[in-house]
Structure formats: C-alpha cells, structure tokens
Amino acid sequence: GNSVTQMEGPVTLSEEAFLTINCTYTATGYPSLFWYVQYPGEGLQLLLKATKADDKGSNKGFEATYRKETTSFHLEKGSVQVSDSAVYFCALSGTGFQKLVFGTGTRLLVSP
C-alpha cells in the first residue's frame, strides 16, 4: 500500500540556516504530494503541494519538487526563521478517493 517516510527529528537549526527535511514515498499510480505544517497548539495547515512529476510546490519561502525517479518530495528553505519552528508532515494522496497518508512528522526547532 501507499506509505510515506520522513526523516526523524528534531531538526535543530540557527536562524538563517538552510533547511532540508527529507521525504520519500511508496505509491501505486500517480499520487499527489503535500507538505503540511503544525504550529504549536494548532491543527495542521497545508504548506505546499505538487500534483505531478517534476512539479515544484512553493509557499512562504519553502519549496519541494516532486521527483518520480527517486520517489522523493524533500522540503527546503534557504533561510529559516524562529517562527518556522513547527512540526512538518509529508503526505500523499493516491488515485481514486482522496484519502491522505501521512508521514510521522519532523519537528523543526529554530533558535535565534
């Protein structure tokens, strides 16, 4: 079945550092891929998405490219801020009914 694997956290960075959070997936067909973010005390919200191979999703300085050949959707940001501290979830939506499968989440801690 479909599955998502994310790097374990926490990821600890200083402000303005470069961020990469790895995500790989296993899926049949052509899934859509998502990154969700959960700030402390809140629910999840969509950060970005990509619906086909080689698409790049971007939002708030974050970006991720749908790589079919490596089955990956790594999240990157060139310069993180303290306000980016949150838990990040990679997810995929298979074909047919739109039920998302989530990774286990990666906590990012950014210090001033």
Add this chain to the structure above:
Amino acid sequence: DVKVTQSSRYLVKRTGEKVFLECVQDMDHENMFWYRQDPGLGLRLIYFSYDVKMKEKGDIPEGYSVSREKKERFSLILESASTNQTSMYLCASSSHTAGGELFFGEGSRLTVL
C-alpha cells in the same frame, strides 16, 4: 474565513465513559475525516465519510464509531473510553474536487484516566 471547528480543545474522561467528539465545517465539503495523532506515529486515520450517512473504516477503527447525520457535522464516539485512547484527535474535511487538500480543526486533546 473557512473553518473546521472541534467542539472541545481539552477533555478529561474516566475509563469506561462514553465520549463524543464533535466536528463542524462551514465549507460545504463532502468528505470528512477523523485522525488521531500520537508522538512518533504521526497521523492515523480512524474513520472517514464521503457523504451524509456514509462512513468508512480507516486504519485504526477499533474502539471508535462515527456519525454523520448532516453534511457539515461529523462526530467521533468512544463507546467505552480506555487509557490507550488518550491522544490528540484531529478532524479534517475536503472537497471532492480539491485534489486531496485537507482542512483541519485545531484538535481535541483527550485524556482518559
């Protein structure tokens, strides 16, 4: 502002009690979902519904039931709460045409003593 609202942010219940978690969305979405979130396990799907009065089991339905009598409301029921159901519960909704994007509520943190 579009919203998914969960009725209780924090609940404390005793073992064996019946627990209701309510979720309401104002986006006229067809699909609604209940997940639980646990450290190291991410989000796991309990039940979902793609239409009024319709429900489907997710990955971990044991010990739970759901009700969807109206399009905007999806309730999660713990018939007899147990300590291993202590968790964060997240409700979400989506449209058939949204390409899988989910809109989440803020979560209900349930503690079962």
